Amino acid sequence: MGSSGRPVSVCNAGYCPVPVERPDLQRFPSQNKSRTPSAHNSYTEASIGVCGQLLLIFAYLTILVTFPFSLLVCIKVIQEYERAVIFRLGRIAKGGARGPGLCFYLPCLDEVTVVDMRTLSFAVPPQEILTKDSVTVSVDAVVYFRISSAVASVCNVEGVQKSTRLLAQTTLRNILGTKSLSDLLSEREAISHDMQHSLDQATDPWGVVVERVEIKDVRLPANLQRAMAAEAEAFREAKAKEIAADGERNAAQALRDASDTMMQSPCAIQLRYLQTLTTIASEQNSTIVFPVPVDLLGTILAKPDRSEENRDVRAHSLSDGGAILE
Numbered sequence: 001m002g003s004s005g006r007p008v009s010v011c012n013a014g015y016c017p018v019p020v021e022r023p024d025l026q027r028f029p030s031q032n033k034s035r036t037p038s039a040h041n042s043y044t045e046a047s048i049g050v051c052g053q054l055l056l057i058f059a060y061l062t063i064l065v066t067f068p069f070s071l072l073v074c075i076k077v078i079q080e081y082e083r084a085v086i087f088r089l090g091r092i093a094k095g096g097a098r099g100p101g102l103c104f105y106l107p108c109l110d111e112v113t114v115v116d117m118r119t120l121s122f123a124v125p126p127q128e129i130l131t132k133d134s135v136t137v138s139v140d141a142v143v144y145f146r147i148s149s150a151v152a153s154v155c156n157v158e159g160v161q162k163s164t165r166l167l168a169q170t171t172l173r174n175i176l177g178t179k180s181l182s183d184l185l186s187e188r189e190a191i192s193h194d195m196q197h198s199l200d201q202a203t204d205p206w207g208v209v210v211e212r213v214e215i216k217d218v219r220l221p222a223n224l225q226r227a228m229a230a231e232a233e234a235f236r237e238a239k240a241k242e243i244a245a246d247g248e249r250n251a252a253q254a255l256r257d258a259s260d261t262m263m264q265s266p267c268a269i270q271l272r273y274l275q276t277l278t279t280i281a282s283e284q285n286s287t288i289v290f291p292v293p294v295d296l297l298g299t300i301l302a303k304p305d306r307s308e309e310n311r312d313v314r315a316h317s318l319s320d321g322g323a324i325l326e
Helices: 023-027 049-065 148-155 158-177 181-186 188-202 222-264 267-282 294-325
Strands: 010-011 014-019 075-078 084-090 101-104 110-115 122-131 138-148 208-219
Touching: 023 181, 075 084, 084 148, 110 148, 122 158, 122 208, 138 158, 138 181, 138 188, 158 188, 181 188, 188 208, 222 267
Parallel strands: none
Antiparallel strands: 010 014, 075 101, 084 110, 122 138, 138 208
């Protein structure tokens, strides 16, 4: 044990001042929630020991002896969108991820892993999900993500893309299992945001940033589709009848107001007749129906009654006069 109470590694020449690395705490900082690349790359440089130093010196001598032919196997070109993680004798080389540009490595001692830093996407296969209201639906989605820390994506998880894909499937099932069918159909944007937040937190130790999650399609059973279609049709029919009833009520109200207005001006009905004739004549009809006022018909029908009354009066007068003459 050192003076500070931490265990130290033992070298051939005695105690070394370099602390022993704990993979669960230092070399794999999975509990670190920071988004900065430096936090994911906080891997300390450990000693490779005497044997490692000898192998390193021998590798450099071999490269110098075979120069310039050794450059063919010691230099690797890293693209602008890539980063290279070099493991030297099983440990991460000093400097963390390298690139872009030319990357020098030792063929016999180094292992180079190239990580793509571009935004990647994958489709979540359709998942059979039982919603909160016991309805079985099939839902698929699309996930867009990128790697923010090349070192963490290589050291903290095996197969970062495969692991992210499997985690997206389980997250989709877990989140949609707490939603009802109506929420699933109407709140797709909020569900996508919740899924993105959950995935982003879960993949943070892997050096992965989930940029976007979109639900592609929600497939319903055929019988449920027919039931929903019948319900929507019935609702539309009821709405149409309600609108028609409102229109009739408004029309009746307007007719009542118009009749009240015409009662105040007797000439208004005559003007309305003339306007109706003008409208009919503009359509070039061969038959024109002329509306006759009911009051006029009543006057015509009332004249014969008056003449009959006059005849009765005259007959009665004549009969009375005759009686007087007699």
